[in-house]
Amino acid sequence: MSYRIVHYINQFYAGIGGEEKADIRPEIREGVVGPGMALKGALGSEATVVATVICGDSYFASNMEQASAEILEMMKQYKPDAVVAGPAFNAGRYGTACGAICEAVMKNLGIPAVSGMYPENPGVEMYKKSFYIVETPDSAVGMRKAIPAMAKLVLKLLKGETLGTPAEEGYIERGIRKNKFYDKLAAERAVDMFVAKLQGKPFVTEYPMPVFDRVPPNPAVKDMKNATIALVTSGGICPKGNPDHIEASSASKFGEYDITDVKDLTCDDFCTAHGGYDATYADQDADRVLPVDVLRDMEKEGVFKKLYNKFYSTVGNGTAVASAKKFGAEIARKLIADGVTAVILTST
Amino acid sequence: MVKEIERAGLPVVHVCTIVPISLTVGANRIIPAVAIPHPLGDPSKTAEEEKQIRRRLVERSLKALQTEITDQTVFND
Numbered sequence: 309m310s311y312r313i314v315h316y317i318n319q320f321y322a323g324i325g326g327e328e329k330a331d332i333r334p335e336i337r338e339g340v341v342g343p344g345m346a347l348k349g350a351l352g353s354e355a356t357v358v359a360t361v362i363c364g365d366s367y368f369a370s371n372m373e374q375a376s377a378e379i380l381e382m383m384k385q386y387k388p389d390a391v392v393a394g395p396a397f398n399a400g401r402y403g404t405a406c407g408a409i410c411e412a413v414m415k416n417l418g419i420p421a422v423s424g425m426y427p428e429n430p431g432v433e434m435y436k437k438s439f440y441i442v443e444t445p446d447s448a449v450g451m452r453k454a455i456p457a458m459a460k461l462v463l464k465l466l467k468g469e470t471l472g473t474p475a476e477e478g479y480i481e482r483g484i485r486k487n488k489f490y491d492k493l494a495a496e497r498a499v500d501m502f503v504a505k506l507q508g509k510p511f512v513t514e515y516p517m518p519v520f521d522r523v524p525p526n527p528a529v530k531d532m533k534n535a536t537i538a539l540v541t542s543g544g545i546c547p548k549g550n551p552d553h554i555e556a557s558s559a560s561k562f563g564e565y566d567i568t569d570v571k572d573l574t575c576d577d578f579c580t581a582h583g584g585y586d587a588t589y590a591d592q593d594a595d596r597v598l599p600v601d602v603l604r605d606m607e608k609e610g611v612f613k614k615l616y617n618k619f620y621s622t623v624g625n626g627t628a629v630a631s632a633k634k635f636g637a638e639i640a641r642k643l644i645a646d647g648v649t650a651v652i653l654t655s656t
Numbered sequence: 657m658v659k660e661i662e663r664a665g666l667p668v669v670h671v672c673t674i675v676p677i678s679l680t681v682g683a684n685r686i687i688p689a690v691a692i693p694h695p696l697g698d699p700s701k702t703a704e705e706e707k708q709i710r711r712r713l714v715e716r717s718l719k720a721l722q723t724e725i726t727d728q729t730v731f732n733d
Contacts, residue, residue: 327693366692369674400677401692430677523659525684526667528724537718540668542657543695589694595710596697602707602714611718622657636660643666650721652714653658655672656692 311355311466314383315344316393316409318402322362327586330401332364334375336382343451347392350459355466359386361409365401366585368408375405376412388419390462395424395454396431398446398626400584403431411438420465424454425480428629432480440465440479446626485515535649538616540639542624542632543590543597543656544582545573554623556583562622562635564642567615572601584625585656597654616648624655658683669717671695675730685720686730687713 314336319329321342340348341360348357361379368375383391391413393406403425410421424442425432432441440461444454457478464471474481490497497514504511529535546554552563570577573594580590580597595601603615620639624632643651659682661668670683673692689695696710720731 330692370691372676401674404674404677430680433680434676521659522682523662523684525725525727525729526662526665529667529721532718532722540657540661585693587693589697589699592699593697596694596699596706599696599710599714602696602711605711606714606718624657632657633660636657637664639657640661640664640666643661644664648666651661651666651668652717652721653661653668653670654689654695655670655674655678656695 310353311389311463312358312387313347313351313355313462314386314388314391315340315347315357315360316379316391316406317342317344317360317362318368318396318399318405319362319364320402322360324362327366327584328588330364330366330586331370332362333367334361334363334379334382336361336386343395343455346451346455347459350456351463354463355390355459357392358388359383363405365399365405368405369401372404372408376408379409380412380416383413384417388417390419390466391417391421392458392462393421393423395442395444395451395458396429397424397444397448397450397454398426398429400430400626403429404434405431407431407435407438407441411435414439420462422458422462422465424458427480436480437482440471440482442478443480481516529650532612533610535612536614536616536647537603537612538643538648538651539598539600539603539619540651540653541598541619541621541655542627543585543621543654544580544623544625545578545590545594545598545619545621546581548577548579550579550581554581554621556581556623557625557627559623559625559627560631562620562639564618564620566618567600568617570600571604573598581621582623582625582656584623590656597656599652599654603652612649616643616646667721669720671713671717679728679730682728684725684728685723686728687717687720688730688732689713 396403406423413421424444426446501511578594669685
């Protein structure tokens with residue numbers, strides 16, 4: 309017997325379109341679509357892709373609960389034994405959608421679900437505890453490696469085979485602890501590791517510690533009337549023509565732009581450099597992403613003292629966490645040096 | 657970026673559409689926005705209505721900045 313698999317992909321991989329089609333509602337098609345062809349090949353005769361659900365990334369991200377429910381109903385009609393979603397690589401909305409759907413499938417249908425993502429995809433942090441996510445490279449260049457790994461994992465789960473460690477199987481650690489018997493006592497193993505560490509030799513911990521990086525909130529602004537407010541965005545707003553050539557994705561830099569006499573971001577002077585959302589609306593009126601017009605009004609009314617005379621902008625689209633950290637720290641340093649009180653940061 | 661600005665000591669409010677991502681990233685003061693391609697606007701409305709929507713979101717942001725919190729908080733109204 310061949311297992312029945314339903315595959316989930318976004319509008320881009322379905323060949324429907326890019327950001328301009330990211331708001332399409334979910335639909336289901338019989339058989340394989342796009343990367344489903346490679347999945348079909350990797351599954352061989354043991355499992356069949358019976359149907360493919362396609363949904364726009366923005367539609368899903370903006371209507372997560374409703375979209376998940378709609379998609380589950382569609383999937384049910386095809387009586388799947390398992391669901392495969394993606395791979396989403398480093399696409400944030402797509403990864404979030406894959407994660408939410410797989411989690412809902414496991415919870416509501418009680419069948420295995422597998423996805424594939426780059427470790428920095430926000431979908432990993434959100435859903436890695438709920439189901440198996442195969443680690444992939446950050447872009448579709450890694451498709452040929454990702455699909456066979458996902459197929460192998462889902463087949464193992466379907467057959468009820470015991471899975472090895474994350475490193476052995478290629479999935480992202482879920483924080484599950486398993487008891488295991490060793491010939492050597494724990495104390496001996498610990499001393500062995502310690503000795504290896506002292507000698508600068510490699511060793512593998514049996515219990516990696518989770519890393520939590522949380523920053524406590526700063527105290528509230530007490531005197532808004534005397535405050536200087538600064539604007540920062542990951543939505544890619546920049547002067548028309550993108551003078552600093554901020555990349556449309558995987559940005560390597562941020563821009564600093566003077567708005568001393570700017571009362572309103574008009575389409576003659578400002579646009580977006582972002583390649584991860586439909587730029588139509590931001591190009592028409594960049595205030596939709598960076599609210600300079602409203603802040604100028606409020607500055608005039610005396611709600612706060614001053615809108616800081618520069619804004620900082622980068623493109624948050626597949627941008628490495630390490631880069632974003634560096635940008636944030638540099639921007640903060642400049643703002644503090646100039647006496648800014650508080651920041652409004654907008655994201656698309 | 658939000659977290660590094662906060663870490664440096666500046667109160668920061670994150671206006672964004674996908675709140676779960678903002679929570680995962682570690683923003684503390686979060687304002688849910690309108691939609692991904694136009695977080696602080698709505699092209700289906702008239703220019704005036706749109707500016708009012710934006711004004712409300714900015715007012716809510718300033719209110720969030722003036723609110724003492726101890727943990728991640730989503731300011732819905």
